[in-house]
Amino acid sequence: MATGRQLSTETAKLIDDMLQGNARALAKLITIVEEDDEEGYQVLRHISPSGKAHRVGVTGPPGAGKSTLVNRLTSFARQDGLRVGIICADPSSPFSRGAVLGDRVRMKQHYTDEGVHIRSMSTRGSLGGLPSTVHGVIKLMDASGKDLILVETVGVGQMELDVMENVDTVVVTLVPEAGDDVQAMKAGLMEIADIFAVNKADRSGAGSLVVEIQSMLNLVDRDNCWTIPVLATQAENNIGVGELYEQICHHRKTCVDSGILAERRARQRRSEFTAVLEKMVIQEFTKAISSDPRLSRYVSRMSEGKLSPYEAAEKIFSTLSQRESRNQELTQP
Ligand SMILES: Nc1nc2c(ncn2[C@@H]2O[C@H](COP(=O)(O)OP(=O)(O)OP(=O)(O)O)[C@@H](O)[C@H]2O)c(=O)[nH]1
Ligand SMILES: [Mg+2]
Missing domain, CATH: 3.40.50.300 (P-loop containing nucleotide triphosphate hydrolases)
Known part of the structure; x- marks a missing residue:
């Protein structure tokens, strides 16, 4: 999930049209959101x-x-x-x-x-x-x-x-x-x-x-x-x-x-937040694992049964957390 990415001009136009009440634009945007990919994410982020x-x-x-x-x-x-x-x-x-x-x-x-x-x-x-x-x-x-x-x-x-x-x-x-x-x-x-x-x-x-x-x-x-x-x-x-x-x-x-509606809406926002966060974390981790042979090896060993899923997840998590804190130290003035 490339959070910094912008909407494509085409999709931005669809959003404008939808806001003007254009039904075809709404239908197209729904299709994009249904696909549940990067563009769908961007649509939901921008509306x-x-x-x-x-x-x-x-x-x-x-x-x-x-x-x-x-x-x-x-x-x-x-x-x-x-x-x-x-x-x-x-x-x-x-x-x-x-x-x-x-x-x-x-x-x-x-x-x-x-x-x-x-x-x-x-x-x-x-x-x-x-x-x-x-x-x-x-x-x-x-x-x-x-x-x-x-x-x-x-x-x-x-x-x-x-x-x-x-x-x-x-x-x-x-x-x-x-x-x-x-x-x-x-x-x-x-x-x-x-x-x-x-x-x-x-x-x-x-x-x-x-x-x-x-x-x-x-x-x-x-x-x-x-x-x-x-x-x-x-x-x-x-x-x-x-x-x-x-x-x-x-x-x-x-x-x-x-005030029940406000409570329900707050609950909906929290669950949406959790869902977005989960998705981001999983995507980031998946990307990091596939580009790092050492981390990929934990996954292979886990699949072969040599490492439990818990151990593999913990090892990957701690490796990436350590790497993140080292990066932060390096970037600090
Ligand atoms: N006798 C009777 N039949 C009804 C009534 N309301 C709906 N039906 C019939 O029940 C059948 C199913 O209706 P739907 O509205 O498709 O039911 P549904 O719950 O949307 O069905 P699914 O989406 O397939 O789960 C249709 O043949 C309707 O005509 C009613 O008040 N009385
Ligand atoms: Mg029905």
């Missing part, structure tokens, strides 16, 4: 997101109706005059095969709306969820002036935690018939949900699931300034989605007023 956008995660089991809900929520937000960014997980996971095509159909009306930017992201690299670059994409959408950013994830496992790291409000979508899967996921979902939507409430069992979640919530100790609502929705028929939209806005306001 300054306002942090104004409300980031909402919509998560839940495959096929729960998340995209249909996102589509409906987008319509409500557009009626309020908000500019919307949508990020959805690409169907490289076996759960959501064909989702992109499906999402295109479900979100058809918004594809031609200039106030809406829809982006599917590949799930490569992270199990079942969005890649780590999702945070960068959220920042780009924020910098481009979106007021609401909806992030849809297929919520199984580690994913919910990733979503929570990057958003302000988490909507967990469940369906009546999900049965045992839901049972297994519930404990984890209780921890992260700010709002529950029991979707497909046109089917039987929705009412009892709402009651069940409410009684489970009574046992969980969460922020006392926010009571987690459990709503029955029918995304398909646009029933209950208006109330969900209102609760999302209400949650935002509560978080701002109580």
Whole structure:
């Protein structure tokens, strides 16, 4: 990571265009950030997101109706005059095969709306969820002036935690018939949900699931300034989605007023800082190791099992630290 490097003129122009509201420039910048290389790093370094956008995660089991809900929520937000960014997980996971095509159909009306930017992201690299670059994409959408950013994830496992790291409000979508899967996921979902939507409430069992979640919530100790609502929705028929939209806005306001949003943002900044630092350190070390036969030898001996990974890392770390302090002594007047 050559931190001193400047942006290429071409990318600098894209950033200018994006700030003027150019959707193609935003799309291109997202691609650059998704690549997760030097240029992507430079883009994220040069943009300054306002942090104004409300980031909402919509998560839940495959096929729960998340995209249909996102589509409906987008319509409500557009009626309020908000500019919307949508990020959805690409169907490289076996759960959501064909989702992109499906999402295109479900979100058809918004594809031609200039106030809406829809982006599917590949799930490569992270199990079942969005890649780590999702945070960068959220920042780009924020910098481009979106007021609401909806992030849809297929919520199984580690994913919910990733979503929570990057958003302000988490909507967990469940369906009546999900049965045992839901049972297994519930404990984890209780921890992260700010709002529950029991979707497909046109089917039987929705009412009892709402009651069940409410009684489970009574046992969980969460922020006392926010009571987690459990709503029955029918995304398909646009029933209950208006109330969900209102609760999302209400949650935002509560978080701002109580200082919870500031806390969440501080946590997000810390984790971003750690991630950037980790990446820099690893890149610097990798470069130093490959250009120094003595250090490379530690790595080979470690691979051969002659040195433990701990010993190899310690030896390399102390060699490089000593070298750094010698350099500092030499450069001191
Ligand atoms: N009966 C009923 N079907 C619904 C409702 N909402 C969505 N669906 C249907 O459920 C199916 C899945 O909807 P999606 O919105 O693609 O669900 P998803 O959670 O985004 O799915 P993945 O992204 O593949 O995990 C579609 O056929 C929808 O038409 C609802 O309220 N009731
Ligand atoms: Mg979907």
